[in-house]
Amino acid sequence: MARPPDLKTLGELKAAVGSGSWLDSRDGVEPFLTDFRKLYHGATPLVLLPRSVDEVARVLRICDREEVAVVPHGGNTSYCGGATPDASGSQIVLSLSKLNRVRQIDAANYSMIIEAGCTLAAAQTAARDAQRLFPLSLGSEGSAQIGGNLSTNAGGTAVLRYGMMRDLVLGLEVVLADGRVLHGLKSLRKDNTGYDVKSLFVGAEGTLGIITAASLKLFPAPADTATALVGIDSPRHALDLLASLRTAAGDHVTSFELMPRLAVQLTVKHITGVADPLAQGTPWYLLIELSSPNAQQALLTLLTAALEDAAARGIIVDAMLASSIAQSQAMWKLREAIPEAQRHHGASLKHDVSVPVSAIPTLIEEGAALVHRLAPEGDVVSYGHAGDGNLHFNVSQKPGADIKSFMARGPMLELAMFDLEESLGGSISAEHGIGRLKAAEFARRADPVELAVMHDLKRALDPKGILNPGKVLCVR
Ligand SMILES: Cc1cc2nc3c(=O)[nH]c(=O)nc-3n(C[C@H](O)[C@H](O)[C@H](O)COP(=O)(O)OP(=O)(O)OC[C@H]3O[C@@H](n4cnc5c(N)ncnc54)[C@H](O)[C@@H]3O)c2cc1C
Known part of the structure; x- marks a missing residue:
């Protein structure tokens, strides 16, 4: 000692x-x-x-x-x-x-x-x-x-x-x-x-x-990069899109980040200079990046074709491809400012969890049901590295909710979340x-x-x- x-x-x-x-x-x-x-x-x-x-x-x-x-x-x-x-x-x-x-x-x-x-x-x-x-x-x-x-x-x-x-x-x-x-x-x-x-x-x-x-x-x-913000109806469609992108672009798929609409709304509200470029207001957003050291790879064309194909198959609802470095940076700001936006919004209960990528939709559905039952003063803001099976399954205090009673829900919710991850073959700490x-x-x-x-x-x-x-x- x-x-x-x-x-x-x-x-x-x-x-x-x-x-x-x-x-x-x-x-x-x-x-x-x-x-x-x-x-x-x-x-x-x-x-x-x-x-x-x-x-x-x-x-x-x-x-x-x-x-x-x-x-x-x-x-x-x-x-x-x-x-x-x-x-x-x-x-x-x-x-x-x-x-x-x-x-x-x-x-x-x-x-x-x-x-x-x-x-x-x-x-x-x-x-x-x-x-x-x-x-x-x-x-x-x-x-x-x-x-x-x-x-x-x-x-x-x-x-x-x-x-x-x-x-x-x-x-x-x-x-x-x-x-x-x-x-x-x-x-x-x-x-x-x-x-x-x-x-x-x-x-x-x-x-x-x-x-x-x-x-x-x-x-x-990297000499060629293509970035897109995509609107989807359900996390299950995220898995379909990830699979077709990996087939189309292999190892060029560098980032595959999932965000709920609420995370986007909080970021637009609390962080100066951040805007939501998608018009359809879908419940889920994806930030996708392909990159290659080969400048002749035409990744923008490849990504455009893959997204058009996904739209035709009903997997995605909306998409915007970055046509400049500034646009790509703005999309990344939307994603990376989420933790800061959550801090401005109020208290939050945080869970950095991972499950097999295939279990991400179940984690989101069953996790949301747990929050509804065990922490009703909170809204789910589960976002993150969906391509790695890693979500920051965070819960933000609802506007006007009593902070003390909301935070008091934390330990019980955390145990239930850990049980859920365990049942899905996951980890109580993905990357933190x-x-x-x-x-x-x-x-x-x-x-x-x-x-x-x-x-x-x-x-x-x-x-x-x-x-x-x-x-x-x-x-x-
Ligand atoms: C806005 C934001 C976004 C983040 N995003 C991510 C993310 O996407 N992915 C992710 O994994 N993490 C993320 N994190 C968490 C954090 O940034 C990482 O865990 C980071 O790696 C910690 O580095 P640090 O230098 O700040 O370590 P510290 O916080 O200073 O220390 C972390 C631990 O390492 C030990 N330590 C530090 N230096 C040494 C050393 N030289 N030798 C031995 N032990 C040492 C400390 O004792 C401590 O236990 C994020 C954090 C913030 C605030």
Whole structure:
């Protein structure tokens, strides 16, 4: 069990990173104490901002010796409270934000080595400057960091084509709980040498080691892109359209996002400069993107033909194809501003869930019935990465509803939603992770053998339990 640091240890930790790289005043530490959703507020005696892997290693050696708990902190955009210290005031926060260099871009190898504190947007820019693509894309990319993306195994809007963060990693540099450095920054596509150790740290939410740098896969930069906003009557038609698009365009189908009409209405209402370009007012919208590195692919023609065919078969009701980059960006803004619009609208209950793609319509129908029964003060705003089987099954407070009684419905609704997903072969966390928010429920629902293996790994890599205690795994 970790214990509070004494004054001597705090002094040693400050010396390990040097002046200008630590904060201990009330105002200085405050920005590190609350999670993005404001679900948790913690306390800490010290925030450290190391600038090198050696400094991180020095910090961990001291924490290991003194059994001081360390909470790694990236861009603080995660939805599960993983980067927030607890209220005891005994955990130190380790921010990776100053470890933010691009160490190497190897365009011929389609790879780059980048430090954990680089924002995702900076990583995308570095790849673009080398005429390459780093394909992870999230609404929070301006603030979220590569270390946070790795530690939550982030997904986003291009998983259908490129996979999740785990699929984009070639190698990692990690500081272990005792301060040893795992130098694993290989940039190889083929490396069959024993266990895939790096994979353990992806999605571990800082509980097994501190990621300091990563070797990431790059891809050819897209030279042709076609974007469309499509109106449909039912999520079942979304599946029909996805299947025919995959037949027509194969791997060029990059994004396939589903939105209910209410999400579109809230976004138009609350976000400046957002408009709904479709006239028919269908109950569901799809945002579809095809992309290719080949400029001669004529994706707009291909997408137009596929949508005309779908309209003729009664699968879609309405569609608008983007004829400029500005139009495509406006369509994406409509999709990506949904969480912000929901925040402006009022309180919401959030569920980041996944099921097999084929079960998406059932999840929506049966989930809506649960909301009707268990949280009647709410409206369902279930949107997201339908092409990956992942919906943010959110429920927004109805206008004028009492916020307290609405929020009080949360725990009961959440359990019912988890039961529903389980019955459909789904997951209680599709892409946001477990953090503190879902640790108890995860312990209750995970396969017991899988959970035991996770505890064994935790004990092996962090025997004193100093790395992000209380996140992912409940203490046994
Ligand atoms: C508007 C918005 C849209 C979003 N859209 C998506 C989406 O489409 N898909 C998706 O997957 N997520 C999405 N998210 C959630 C979030 O952005 C991601 O989970 C992101 O990957 C978190 O990165 P971060 O740097 O902010 O991590 P943080 O929130 O700082 O930390 C997340 C976890 O990782 C740990 N951690 C951070 N850095 C390190 C490190 N270097 N080493 C070890 N552990 C570390 C922390 O302790 C914590 O447990 C969205 C969030 C917002 C606000």
